[in-house]
Amino acid sequence: MLDAGHGQETAGKRTPDGKMKEFDFNQAVVHFLKKELEQFGVVVLLSNCGTSDLPLRERTSLANKFKVHAFISIHANAFGSTWNEVSGIETFMYTKPSEQSKLLANAIQNSICALLKRKDRGVKQADFAVVRDTKMPAVLVECGFMTNKEEALLLQSEQYRLLCAKAIAVAILCWRNK
Incomplete structure (x- = not known):
């Protein structure tokens, strides 16, 4: 199950200049990623594919109800609400992750x-609902940072969004085939 982060109107989830909402990035990457994975027979x-912000409990309940093999939530990061130099990629898993969540997070x-070729901020642990309340490997x-x-x-850029999707797809396929 792929999760497009936040809803279109989630407050504060945008670049400091307002040119991009996080939802736009998340949604685009999810759709590119879906197409990439389906080429390899992955269902x-x-x-969260609409414009409203589906509550986190509903997202995790759906994943658990359908007993999906993995839950991947896509986001663009922010540090504060003004431009700054913080940059890079990071992947989160629950504070008490399963071995499969660790493998998936590291692969991605x-x-x-x-x-x-962005700064590697590492795999981290957090008590985020989407990684805590799912019963399958979840990350x-x-x-990248919207505030950089x-x-x-x-x-x-569409090219960056597509590359994010391709990189995540490769990681999922490698993890799935182990």
């Missing part, structure tokens, strides 16, 4: 950093 479900982090991927001018431009 992909979407948790390594694949994205290798393909996109939340932060594909260089990364904000990348996050707005």
Whole structure:
């Protein structure tokens, strides 16, 4: 199951200049990623594909109800609400992750950093609902900082969004085939 982060009107989830909403990035990457995975016969479900912000409990309930093999939540990061120099890629898993969540998170982090040549901020643990309340391996991927001018431009480009999707797809396929 792929999760497109936040809803279109989620407050504060945009670049400091307002040119990009995080939802736009998340949604584009999810759709590219879905197409990439389906080429390899992977059945992909979407948790948050509309314009409204589906509550986190509903997202995790859907994943658990359909007993999906993995839950991947796509995001663009931010540090504060003004432009700054913080940059890079990070992937989150729950504070008490399963072994499969660790493997998936590391595969995604390594694949994205290798393909996109961005700063590797590492795999981290957090008590985010989408990684805590799911019963399958689950990760939340932060594909760059909206508050960094260089990364904000990348996050707005279709090429970068496609590369994020390709990198995540490679990681999922490698993880799935182990």
